[in-house]
Amino acid sequence: PRLLGIDPKWGVAGITVAAGLAGWLEFELLRRALTLRLGRVDMPDRTLAILWGGAATAAALAWGVRLLNAEAPMLVRTGLVLGIYGMTYWLVTWKAGIPEAVELRKRVFRRPR
Numbered sequence: 001p002r003l004l005g006i007d008p009k010w011g012v013a014g015i016t017v018a019a020g021l022a023g024w025l026e027f028e029l030l031r032r033a034l035t036l037r038l039g040r041v042d043m044p045d046r047t048l049a050i051l052w053g054g055a056a057t058a059a060a061l062a063w064g065v066r067l068l069n070a071e072a073p074m075l076v077r078t079g080l081v082l083g084i085y086g087m088t089y090w091l092v093t094w095k096a097g098i099p100e101a102v103e104l105r106k107r108v109f110r111r112p113r
Helices: 010-038 045-068 074-095 099-108
Strands: none
Touching: 045 074, 074 099
């Protein structure tokens, strides 16, 4: 960043953007390779909408928890944010009937024999 005349704190943002772009590039290359081997595999629009909606809802709630607990120690705040995000995403997908979330509920909450 200094060589480009940019404040050094933006270096972290640059690394994050580069990692995100690299991740999407890798995803696309893997997807193409799998399509060549397996043929086209699509996800139903309804399932895709549920997954994205669940992720957005979970992110919004986690962000609110982060703001409400701004004064809490970092480790506590991190646990709360990740816990709220994970539970919200799982609840949304479970209630919507996503098979993997339903199966997770069965495994976690099964009754001992």
